[in-house]
Amino acid sequence: MSEHLYNKYVKNMTLEEKIAQLLQLAAPFYDEPGDDSEITGPMEELGIGNDTKRAAGSVLGIAGAEKMMAVQKEHLASNRLGIPLLFMADIVHGFKTIFPIPLAIGCSWNPELAELSAEIAAREAAVSGLHVTFAPMVDLVRDGRWGRVMESTGEDTYLNSVFAKAFVQGFQGDDLENDMTRVAACVKHFAAYGLAEGGRDYNTVDLSERQLREYYLPAYKAAVDAGVEMVMTSFNIVDGIPATGNRRLMRGLLRDEWGFDGVVISDWAAIKEMIAHGAAEDDKEAAFKAIYSGVDIDMMTTSYVKHLPELVKEGLVDEALIDEAVLRILKLKEKLGLFENPMRGADPELEKKIVYSDEHRQVSRKLAEKSSVLLKNEGVLPLQANQRVALIGPFADSGDILGWWSWQGSKETAVKLGASMQVLSASPDHVVIAEGSGIHTISESQKAEAIKAAADADVIVLAVGEASEMSGEGGSRSDIRLPQAQLELIRVMKELGKPLAVVLFNGRPLDLHGVYDVADAVLEAWFPGSEGGAALADLLYGKVNPSGRLSMSFPYSVGQIPVYYNAYNTGRPKPEEETDNRYISQYIDIPNEPLLPFGFGLSYTTFAYEGLSLSSEVMAADRPLEVKVTVTNTGNMAGTETVQLYIRDISGEVVRPVKELKDFRQVGLAPGESKEVVFRIEETQLRYHHSDLSFTSDPGRFTVYVGASSREVQKAGFRLA
Numbered sequence: 001m002s003e004h005l006y007n008k009y010v011k012n013m014t015l016e017e018k019i020a021q022l023l024q025l026a027a028p029f030y031d032e033p034g035d036d037s038e039i040t041g042p043m044e045e046l047g048i049g050n051d052t053k054r055a056a057g058s059v060l061g062i063a064g065a066e067k068m069m070a071v072q073k074e075h076l077a078s079n080r081l082g083i084p085l086l087f088m089a090d091i092v093h094g095f096k097t098i099f100p101i102p103l104a105i106g107c108s109w110n111p112e113l114a115e116l117s118a119e120i121a122a123r124e125a126a127v128s129g130l131h132v133t134f135a136p137m138v139d140l141v142r143d144g145r146w147g148r149v150m151e152s153t154g155e156d157t158y159l160n161s162v163f164a165k166a167f168v169q170g171f172q173g174d175d176l177e178n179d180m181t182r183v184a185a186c187v188k189h190f191a192a193y194g195l196a197e198g199g200r201d202y203n204t205v206d207l208s209e210r211q212l213r214e215y216y217l218p219a220y221k222a223a224v225d226a227g228v229e230m231v232m233t234s235f236n237i238v239d240g241i242p243a244t245g246n247r248r249l250m251r252g253l254l255r256d257e258w259g260f261d262g263v264v265i266s267d268w269a270a271i272k273e274m275i276a277h278g279a280a281e282d283d284k285e286a287a288f289k290a291i292y293s294g295v296d297i298d299m300m301t302t303s304y305v306k307h308l309p310e311l312v313k314e315g316l317v318d319e320a321l322i323d324e325a326v327l328r329i330l331k332l333k334e335k336l337g338l339f340e341n342p343m344r345g346a347d348p349e350l351e352k353k354i355v356y357s358d359e360h361r362q363v364s365r366k367l368a369e370k371s372s373v374l375l376k377n378e379g380v381l382p383l384q385a386n387q388r389v390a391l392i393g394p395f396a397d398s399g400d401i402l403g404w405w406s407w408q409g410s411k412e413t414a415v416k417l418g419a420s421m422q423v424l425s426a427s428p429d430h431v432v433i434a435e436g437s438g439i440h441t442i443s444e445s446q447k448a449e450a451i452k453a454a455a456d457a458d459v460i461v462l463a464v465g466e467a468s469e470m471s472g473e474g475g476s477r478s479d480i481r482l483p484q485a486q487l488e489l490i491r492v493m494k495e496l497g498k499p500l501a502v503v504l505f506n507g508r509p510l511d512l513h514g515v516y517d518v519a520d521a522v523l524e525a526w527f528p529g530s531e532g533g534a535a536l537a538d539l540l541y542g543k544v545n546p547s548g549r550l551s552m553s554f555p556y557s558v559g560q561i562p563v564y565y566n567a568y569n570t571g572r573p574k575p576e577e578e579t580d581n582r583y584i585s586q587y588i589d590i591p592n593e594p595l596l597p598f599g600f601g602l603s604y605t606t607f608a609y610e611g612l613s614l615s616s617e618v619m620a621a622d623r624p625l626e627v628k629v630t631v632t633n634t635g636n637m638a639g640t641e642t643v644q645l646y647i648r649d650i651s652g653e654v655v656r657p658v659k660e661l662k663d664f665r666q667v668g669l670a671p672g673e674s675k676e677v678v679f680r681i682e683e684t685q686l687r688y689h690h691s692d693l694s695f696t697s698d699p700g701r702f703t704v705y706v707g708a709s710s711r712e713v714q715k716a717g718f719r720l721a
């Protein structure tokens, strides 16, 4: 494939044309196709002229079949060799049909539905002219202060890897060249961006290579193994060197060790930002380090365009490196069929039919139902249709339920909670709605209105949370409680002495002080997407039984962070039983345990686990161990249980976590129904990175844990021979 492209294009390109293929411009550069007037604004700021624009390789953030076709047509008319543009954008959890945020999807523990959501996102994006999505984001996150936690699927390496594979498969399908309804995926942010110190976005990341390989890299590797076409560099340093200029990480590990030969794109301006990092004297050195690290596309700066020509002329950069980068980009364009069909799947007529279609929205609704997590319920939920409900709070009637990265989504037409509840209640006036407070403010009149709305209510439902811009990129928070105004609203409502349920709309695990301790029921809705209100009403009225399980711990308070289930035991673990021994690993003012653990979630029914058994107490490396358990629905409502399998390696060459998720099964059970769940443990699942980075298992003792969460488990032991 490369020979053909080299001979047809690269060999005939000037050095400037080759380098322009490595440039990605944003949408404003293409706002008026055909406008040949002196370029001003962003182009001028970037210091590039029309010739460079005509030879550019890709564009970020243009969508809409008509617009894309006009820009592509104009570009082809002016590009000397007729090389088409690649159109890319952030389609992270939906295009116009917005799905729950990825952190919510992680709580569905449903990779099949996650894959379908990516397939639908790709379908809508492709018909609107897009070729590449900057997703999935698979950064492991253990710190809810970081705003981009909403974009991840949570704190567990294995679960993130399962979702990484599912998203890539959904976006790309099996035949990207011929399946015009798919887009190329771009796994990000390589690597370990989620470990930003203090949860502060873009902050320093520092970890051992062993930690990197053991916990942070597997999900990216799962995406690469799933055939992801592109990798995006992360803003942070890895072992002291910005990822975007980190040759050992990008060439040594990603390309040489993993064999990734796709396109690597920098994150926005990340090449130039090496200067600010203090890793490059100037833009020229930044360009040098990036091209030597195998970064093919310079997103939105002119580091490459301005400095690669001189670096080549000075003999500091071999033109072969440029050719290599150009070829990877041309190979992707060819794989997408763009040379034969530069408009690919763009279709203005079809766009009108399938984008935001009811079929797509119903999938979003189903995923929202499965992604919500019932965190507490003391006899309040589900609501009865004939109950008089006061729905109070800034999210009672809000369209701000799409979350960050919902670029093409419509808050205006998102299905709101209040109207949806009124449909399911005995009559619309069984649900009285009052805002009660803003996101950050509350007035006496709002309080009075809320108290009035609740006067005749049998139950109060509070719809509270974070505005979508309080998480997402650049949205780190040091205090992860609900805003004080909303805590005040909850206090005022609690004083009425009526049953109180809280529905949370948020982009991170919150510090639930003033919420969890006050409410009788708490339903975590996250940002549930375009059909969020309808899904939540179904859950609140019991049309659907909640089945979500936390893919990230909820801390007792921000002071506990980072808190995660697969921690090390330490030499002085805090015992289960009370102790007055001071000299143990503890806080003197809060518990060690998170408020709500990884894997936790309630149902309107109950489940019992019995008969945990292993096929043997000794496991041979070549003979998998079978683990069996019987799960029974002991309640009076059908429900879905996520049976989780964890393993603890009691002693290793390096210390091993107190437990690690290795598998899970979702089982649907009718009231009274039992099912036997069988897991197989393979020796490969017991391997880990040793101090010399060798990845092997050790003979020795292991504990198997099976249960409903990382905290609620039954256990059995075995030995690996």
Ligand code: GLC
Binding pocket: 060, 090, 134, 188, 267, 268, 473
């Ligand atoms: C942003 C984000 C990245 C996104 C890119 C393009 O800064 O870090 O995730 O894909 O720029 O919007």
